[in-house]
Structure formats: C-alpha cells, structure tokens
Amino acid sequence: xxxxxxxxxxxSVPEGENLVLNCSFTDSAIYNLQWFRQDPGKGLTSLLLxxxxxxxxxxxxxxxxxxxxxxxxxxxxxASQPGDSATYLCAVSLWxxxxxxxxxxxxxx
Amino acid sequence: xxxVSQDPRHKITKRGQNVTFRCDPISEHNRLYWYRQxxxxxxxxxxxxxxxxxxxxxxxxxxxxxxxxxxGSFSTLEIQRTEQGDxxxxxxxxxxxxxEDNYxxxxxxxxxxxxx
Numbered sequence: 001x002x003x004x005x006x007x008x009x010x011x012s013v014p015e016g017e018n019l020v021l022n023c024s025f026t027d028s029a030i031y032n033l034q035w036f037r038q039d040p041g042k043g044l045t046s047l048l049l050x051x052x053x054x055x056x057x058x059x060x061x062x063x064x065x066x067x068x069x070x071x072x073x074x075x076x077x078x079a080s081q082p083g084d085s086a087t088y089l090c091a092v093s094l095w096x097x098x099x100x101x102x103x104x105x106x107x108x109x
Numbered sequence: 110x111x112x113v114s115q116d117p118r119h120k121i122t123k124r125g126q127n128v129t130f131r132c133d134p135i136s137e138h139n140r141l142y143w144y145r146q147x148x149x150x151x152x153x154x155x156x157x158x159x160x161x162x163x164x165x166x167x168x169x170x171x172x173x174x175x176x177x178x179x180x181g182s183f184s185t186l187e188i189q190r191t192e193q194g195d196x197x198x199x200x201x202x203x204x205x206x207x208x209e210d211n212y213x214x215x216x217x218x219x220x221x222x223x224x225x
Contacts, residue, residue: 004151034213043115043200043218044152089151096142096165097202097214099151 002027006090006100013080014108021075021103023090028068035064035075036089038102044089048075080107111135113217115201121223122191129187130220134203141184142214143176144200145169152200158184191224198222 003026013019023033032051036044048057048064050073056065063076077084087104091097114133122128134141140159144152155174156166160181170176173191178184188195198221202214 032213036216041198041221044202044216046213046215049213091151091214093214096154096157097144097152098154101149101151 002030002092002094002098004090004092004098004100006088006103008103009101010104010106012106012108015080015082017080017107018076018078019080019105021077021088021090021105023073023075023100025071025073025092025098027092027094028071030068030092030094032093033064033066033073034091034093034097035062035073036091038087038089040087047088077105080105082107082109113201113203113215115199115217115220117220118218119221119223121225124193124224125190127187127189128191128222129185130199130201130222131183131185132201132217133183134201135215138203138205138215139181140204141178142202142204143184143186144202146198146200146219147196155186188222191222193224196222196224 005024007022034049035047050057050066061078066073084107087102089102091099116131142157143155146152156176158178173189176186198219200219202216204214205212
C-alpha cells in the first residue's frame with residue numbers, strides 16, 4: 001500500500017526566505033507526482049506535475065524535483081511571500097492519487 | 110475549460126438525514142474521482158468512475174454511501190443516515206485516462222458537510 005509522508009508538518013518563515021518542503025513515498029511504481037496548494041476551507045489548486053520520467057519541473061518561483069528510485073520529492077519556493085501562506089500537499093499517482101498530510105506554511109511579513 | 114464544479118459549497122444537516130452532492134467534471138475528462146478530507150489530513154480516496162462505470166471503491170465507502178455517474182457526465186455522491194463522523198470536505202477531481210501520465214488531476218472547490 002502506497003504511503004506518502006510530508007515533512008515538516010508546519011513551517012513558519014519570514015518573508016523573502018527560500019524554503020524547501022519534503023515529500024517521500026514508499027512505492028516507486030507511480031505515473032507522476034503532483035504538488036497542490038490548499039487555502040483554508042478551499043479546494044486544491046495544482047502547482048506542478050512531474051511525470052515519472054522527469055527529474056524536475058519549474059513554474060515561476062516554484063521548482064519541484066522527483067527522485068523516483070529513492071521515493072522522494074522536494075518543492076522549492078524562492079523568495080517567499082505572505083501570499084504563499086497555505087497548506088502544500090504532495091500526491092503520487094498510479095490509478096488514483098495518494099496524498100500526504102501536507103505542510104502548513106506561514107510566511108510572516 | 111471551465112474547471113470542475115461542485116454543488117453545494119456548504120451543507121449542514123441533522124444526524125440521520127440523507128444528503129446528495131453533485132460534481133460536474135471538465136467535459137473532456139473521462140475519469141472522475143471522489144475524495145474525503147478531514148481537518149489536518151490529506152484527501153482520502155473514496156471511489157472513481159471511468160465514463161459511467163464505477164471501477165473502484167475504498168473500504169471507507171460504507172454501505173451508507175453511494176455514487177453514480179449517469180451517462181458518464183456529472184456525478185452524485187449520496188450519504189444516507191448521516192453520522193457526525195461524516196463531517197468532512199468532499200472533493201471531486203477529474204482527469205483523462207489514456208494520457209494520465211501526462212495530465213494531472215483537476216479538483217473542484219469541494220463541498221463542506223457538517224452533521225449536527
């Protein structure tokens with residue numbers, strides 16, 4: 001059974017810092033890995049999708065990496081802003097998505 | 110691409126009542142998923158459809174839960190005889206089947222259920 005773990009569970013940083021969120025998964029048989037953002041009480045917004053054959057994807061200040069053999073992914077956020085405050089969820093896909101519990105990020109002005 | 114729509118956004122119901130939620134996926138997506146999310150946790154898989162066929166159901170989906178996707182378009186999730194433990198956010202997502210290794214999942218805004 002696939003298990004996804006996200007560390008840390010919560011993170012608080014001052015504005016402008018670069019930060020890294022970690023995700024690990026137990027079964028490397030995946031189609032892809034997707035990072036989502038969730039604001040309180042809202043649905044999920046897709047940030048980045050990394051296919052199993054890829055090593056990384058970039059979108060603006062976000063960069064996500066994937067090491068399938070070791071079962072790890074990282075989400076790098078550059079020059080963090082208060083508007084980045086949200087919960088970040090990592091999910092791996094085979095025939096359905098399996099999620100971690102998320103990292104709750106607070107960026108302080 | 111109008112996104113995935115869910116209705117209602119919020120539902121408050123008394124314990125023992127039945128509730129029904131609706132999801133309208135992206136029109137060209139043939140797979141539709143239901144997830145449940147409780148506070149502080151990631152979403153958990155409930156069930157999914159490929160076109161109108163329900164292909165998989167989680168053990169979380171007790172016999173009080175039923176889902177349909179008539180004609181492979183919108184889907185409904187019904188909970189009968191609601192219990193306080195059913196209080197959660199119910200999320201719907203859709204994707205394409207044959208190219209799902211190239212396409213991610215698109216989620217709706219969710220339906221927040223509160224059972225009092």
